[in-house]
Amino acid sequence: MIRKNTLLIFAVCSSISAIAQCDQIFISEYIEGSNNNKALELYNPTDKAIDLKDYRLTRWSNGSFAWSPQYSDKLSGTIEPLSTFNLVIDRTDIGATGQDTAASAELLNKADLLLSKDYNISFSMSFNGDDALSLDIIDPNPSDPTNPYLPIDIFGKIGERPRLGGSTRTIGWSDSFPYNTGLGLWCTINKTLIRKKSIVSGVTANPDFFNPREEWEVFPINTFDSFGTHACDCETLSSPKVKKTTLNLFPNPALNSTFIPFHGQLASLEVIALNGKTVTINYKENNFARMHGYTLDLSNLSKGQYIIAITGTNGLIHSARLLKE
Numbered sequence: 001m002i003r004k005n006t007l008l009i010f011a012v013c014s015s016i017s018a019i020a021q022c023d024q025i026f027i028s029e030y031i032e033g034s035n036n037n038k039a040l041e042l043y044n045p046t047d048k049a050i051d052l053k054d055y056r057l058t059r060w061s062n063g064s065f066a067w068s069p070q071y072s073d074k075l076s077g078t079i080e081p082l083s084t085f086n087l088v089i090d091r092t093d094i095g096a097t098g099q100d101t102a103a104s105a106e107l108l109n110k111a112d113l114l115l116s117k118d119y120n121i122s123f124s125m126s127f128n129g130d131d132a133l134s135l136d137i138i139d140p141n142p143s144d145p146t147n148p149y150l151p152i153d154i155f156g157k158i159g160e161r162p163r164l165g166g167s168t169r170t171i172g173w174s175d176s177f178p179y180n181t182g183l184g185l186w187c188t189i190n191k192t193l194i195r196k197k198s199i200v201s202g203v204t205a206n207p208d209f210f211n212p213r214e215e216w217e218v219f220p221i222n223t224f225d226s227f228g229t230h231a232c233d234c235e236t237l238s239s240p241k242v243k244k245t246t247l248n249l250f251p252n253p254a255l256n257s258t259f260i261p262f263h264g265q266l267a268s269l270e271v272i273a274l275n276g277k278t279v280t281i282n283y284k285e286n287n288f289a290r291m292h293g294y295t296l297d298l299s300n301l302s303k304g305q306y307i308i309a310i311t312g313t314n315g316l317i318h319s320a321r322l323l324k325e
Helices: 011-015 105-110
Strands: 027-030 038-044 057-058 070-074 083-089 114-116 132-138 150-154 191-195 216-219 244-246 257-261 266-273 282-286 291-297 304-312 315-325
Touching: 027 132, 027 216, 057 150, 070 105, 083 105, 105 315
Parallel strands: 083 114, 244 315
Antiparallel strands: 027 038, 027 191, 038 083, 057 070, 057 132, 132 150, 191 216, 257 291, 266 304, 282 291, 304 315
């Protein structure tokens, strides 16, 4: 991937100073699956929590050069140090069909933020393999006050729409030069892409060519198992006092109980509703299928989504999102 400023895309690109490695969030996983299984994972490689209020996600639809508010969503929430933050398309109605078909329960259950609920307002998460994406941050000294953002990570090539052999059929970017004509493996359509462990910063300027294989590992359609976790070389360069890791819950979604494998020494176990309030439930320590952990009694828990947070005696925080049916 060749990184260079392209004035046709961003007049402000020339003002971008190089972002130091491990100093800014970037896209760590891309999911373009069946129906509305559209999701992106962000990764914070720094040793500080980052408020996402100054960030947005933009979809450069169908080879467009022009930014449009309908194809962009402002972000919200906080991404913890050396941790992930999951963006999922806001399609939650399991009875819906067509363009409103619900995303996979597995994706929705792992979502930290749902985006693009209304087609008439925003389209950022409705990418189909031939759309470039950018993660942007507010520029404190914008050259264009009407669009005061700078890209901190670009997926694809803005202004380019891959087509099969020069025909009108649109496809995804591939792993064979020039990466936009269908030669080789189509990597960005019906695939999950995970950023390589060695990548420690985003692409801040539009590339001349986008070769997905250069920075991404390619996996089959509807691969969701790693969504919410990311391995990055930045982890060896930072030593935060508190690090969040991801728990596994069996089953999840759950009705009356769920089991959490945990082999460390437990300091606390909390169940937190999405309004921030801690919910009291009963749990017991036991073993299941040769795994040590804790079984949570969910019989008195109202339906909805919760955060399960376990703090070990070593200070590490382990968390997961639970869907109570």
